[in-house]
Amino acid sequence: MVDFNLTEDQLGLRELAREFTRREIIPRAEHHDRTGEFPTEICKKAWETGLMNLHIPESCGGLELGTFEGVLLVEETGYGCSGIGTAMEANNLAEAPVIVAGSDELKKRVLGPMTEEFQMASYAVTEPGAGSDVAGIKTTAKKRGDTWILNGQKMWITNAAKADWFFVLASTDPSQGHRGMTGFVVPRTSPGLTVGKKEMNMGQRASDTRGLSFEDVEVPDANVVGGVGQGFKVAMAAFDHTRPEVAGMAVGVARRAMDEAIAYAKERKAFGQPIASFQAIAFMIADMAKAIEAGRLLSWQAAWLIDQGQRNSLQAAMAKCFAADEAMRIATDAVQVFGGYGFNTEYPVEKLMRDAKIFQIYEGTSQIQRLIISRHILS
Ligand SMILES: Cc1cc2nc3c(=O)[nH]c(=O)nc-3n(C[C@H](O)[C@H](O)[C@H](O)COP(=O)(O)OP(=O)(O)OC[C@H]3O[C@@H](n4cnc5c(N)ncnc54)[C@H](O)[C@@H]3O)c2cc1C
Structure with a gap:
């Protein structure tokens, strides 16, 4: 049922x-x-x-x-x-x-x-030279007694300015590729860990992204997450839980863009009538409404599956990809509905368009989601 x-x-x-x-x-x-x-x-x-x-x-x-x-x-x-x-x-x-x-x-x-108490934490996997290609990360962790010594750099780490600790993916055996990676919890106060400057991004500007640098950062063995060599698996498994939520947030952005477009289209007059009465505008809004419903259902399904203890990597990728692409399209169409005012910072929709873009990039780009989907479908 x-x-x-x-x-x-x-x-x-x-x-x-x-x-x-x-x-x-x-x-x-x-x-x-x-x-x-x-x-x-x-x-x-x-x-x-x-x-x-x-x-x-x-x-x-x-x-x-x-x-x-x-x-x-x-x-x-x-x-x-x-x-x-x-x-x-x-x-x-x-x-x-x-x-x-x-x-x-x-x-x-x-x-x-x-x-x-109020604390924050960050997920630190991406590096200056490796984003989509997680297996290409260069940060290393070498065992010395009961501790690991981390060296390397991370990039685009959300909330890095405020994080009390970081989940960090590092290579513990480079000869094993992604099977030689390990995840660590690294406290912010660790000597040798430096947090970089705030990046100035196009959208979601309230959120904070920074680089991290590790120079001989000591991490106790007890801070290994899920076993040595399990890091890639663990870092990817996290996305099964979080991608449905990224999709859900993209649905929220899309819903806001649609609400703004509807209110404006009912109020703005052209050729003596509200622009909502033009089929070109009304159909744009109809397309927004159906994509929002579909994005919500996909995100609910992906979330429900993982909550039932079932595999959801395919559904999470579908939900994230669909909701992100649709949020971008819907926010762009909302700017179109607003005409010249849509292009202006005094009106709400240009921010939604800037904010929507990142959903197609973070937690795996829309191309990477399609890669996951196609591999599942074709295998
Ligand atoms: C605001 C923001 C916040 C972020 N937060 C975090 C965070 O908290 N933690 C974290 O670890 N990372 C974070 N990231 C990093 C984000 O996950 C990466 O930017 C993303 O995975 C893409 O990696 P990249 O930027 O290196 O692009 P690349 O991997 O270099 O990709 C460039 C382009 O090539 C395409 N591409 C790459 N490989 C393929 C392929 N095999 N097939 C088809 N197309 C391909 C991509 O889709 C993209 O269009 C954040 C990024 C931003 C901008």
Whole structure:
């Protein structure tokens, strides 16, 4: 049986997220987009409200909510501002490898404190020379006694400015390629770890991305996530949990773009009538509505599968690719509906168009999602 009804708890969470978005995110979105200032206060309030770190296990003091709940939440925050939404969401990406593969001791030590005080964390896999090609990373970790010594660089690390710890992927046996990689939890205070300057990005400017540099950074053996040589698998497995949420947030951006387009199209007159009465505009909005529904259903399906303990890599790739591409198209069409005003920073849709673009890039580009989909379909 398929049941699209949400439970009381799910409806309550979505309402809480919607209200938080209306009260805390929407009024501050323009400021953070213009200044690039990190939304620390909003994230702190979200943490206090129980809207961050949804998936931390109950055994570590967390809520242990599913990916499905995460999808419901991020559609709302993405509606308000996906830059702020991403700043709130990045913890989940860093925590996912630890939740999926960390030892009980590591989970308690690293995830426990995140439920007790406001902390942030980052997922650090991408490097200046390797993004899509994760197997091409050059950061190394060499064993010395009970510790590992990390050297290398990371790039585009979301929330790096604020992270208390990083999930870092490094090569522990370069001769083994992706089978010789290991994931580590690296505390921010580790000597030899340097966080770079804030990158000035096109969109989602409230979110913070920086490079990291590791110079003989010592990490205890106890901070290995999921075993030596398991890092690539663990880093990729995290995406099965997080890509449905990225898709959900892209749906939120698309929904906002459609709402803005509808309101404007009903109000703006041309040739003596509201532009919504022109079929060219009305059909653009119809296409927005159907893509939003489809993107939502794909993200719900991908989330539901992983919450049931089933494989979802294919569905997560489909959801992420579809929702990201459609968010970009819908935001572009919303700018079109606004005409010249759409191109102007006084109106809301140009920000949505800038913000939408990153969904086609981070957590695996749309080309990489198609690669995953085609390999599944053709194999
Ligand atoms: C704002 C922002 C936030 C980010 N946050 C994080 C983060 O928190 N942690 C983290 O680890 N990374 C993060 N990233 C990195 C992001 O995941 C990478 O940028 C992305 O995976 C693409 O890698 P790349 O930039 O090296 O591009 P490349 O891999 O060099 O790709 C360039 C182009 O080639 C295409 N391409 C590459 N290989 C193939 C192929 N086999 N077939 C077809 N096309 C291909 C790509 O699709 C793309 O269009 C972030 C990036 C940005 C911009």
